[in-house]
Amino acid sequence: MTFREIPDIVVGRLPVYLRALSRMMQEGQSITSSKELGERLGISSAQIRKDLSHFGEFGKQGTGYQIEYLTEQLQRILKVNTEWEVALVGVGDLGHALAHYNGFVNRGFRISALFDADPAKIGTSVGELKVMDAATMVEEIRARGLKVAMLAVPADKAQTVANQLVEAGVKGILNYAPINISTPDGVRVQYIDPVTHLQRMTFYL
Amino acid sequence: MTFREIPDIVVGRLPVYLRALSRMMQEGQSITSSKELGERLGISSAQIRKDLSHFGEFGKQGTGYQIEYLTEQLQRILKVNTEWEVALVGVGDLGHALAHYNGFVNRGFRISALFDADPAKIGTSVGELKVMDAATMVEEIRARGLKVAMLAVPADKAQTVANQLVEAGVKGILNYAPINISTPDGVRVQYIDPVTHLQRMTFYL
DNA sequence: TAGATTGTTAATCGATTAACAATC
């Protein structure tokens, strides 16, 4: 029952459950079952029940799950019941799109600092934020106590910037650069590379 | 040895291998080993050898793998040795960023058609492409024979547009909308939702 | 040759599923 024993693959499915539950709630539904949720997601009902059982008992026999209650519990488990302030490094096209993205709202994250090394970009405004000089990044992130960052810099800068983020105390990095980066134990990295996803599909075509 | 027997999880790692190999090649390296590649990626050397063994024998005992040769083979296996033309639906901030993204080059993909339903966007230029009316999408995609599409529309439009893409003959959809979509057998969907990735990290913080 | 590394087998490990008692 301690966190260490929870398989990472289970943790990875919780956000997907959470997203589907939020959707159901938006649609006015108040109760669901592992069967219904599974059908929506293409996952077996047994797996959903098993996954949830790692964390406690959230349902009721014969009835299912109160969507609002289960949502709250999953948010608590994933620690997204409060809002994490996120640093965004690299304010190119992708960085702009992320800075304007309104999909973070109510899902536990808010971009609160922008950094770029390009003098032409430093000081400009993107949404409500001003782009700060990457040279001040370590200091700034540390002072604000930011623990999560998104990396949207070119591939050949990614490892260097990642090292700085680690130095600044960041513990989770969402890496948009199409390159693997290495970090010390205790620092998590997630990758978003559209091409790897596309290549995974073309195999089957 | 037929494709049906290859585990999907293995297919999912091939693009990662390919990316690392390209990087090594860029760095002027010409030979690598499963050990070295594994260390770069945080994967065991045995797993890399096992994964590759599903498709053939690409290395040489005592030496390792010729990076150029292995790259070619992986490109062929993933069918990215030629360029896929990709339709992009939804030309908001994210769509713009994707349209301008130069990371597709030499990795098997090229965006060749943009669609949006917003009259204010239809006819405008993004890069070298003109935004087309979403109303003509099914026809246009079918006529061009496009098989791959990226979906960057709001969540509440995603399923409807996905249905149209399927109707148009698309077999692979990269979905940026934060919602699960359902498609018939034979149509693959991959998801990119930054928030699910972030939530997966905060669990451990 | 000596050293290194592959491809593959068998063992281990872990994840998924089926089934069902408990119970709402």
Added chain:
DNA sequence: TAGATTGTTAATCGATTAACAATC
């Protein structure tokens, strides 16, 4: 009560790893 669905156990299934003969 009858029907439905949970949480959990045990069985099944699949993926990873360790080990090593083959051989460059």
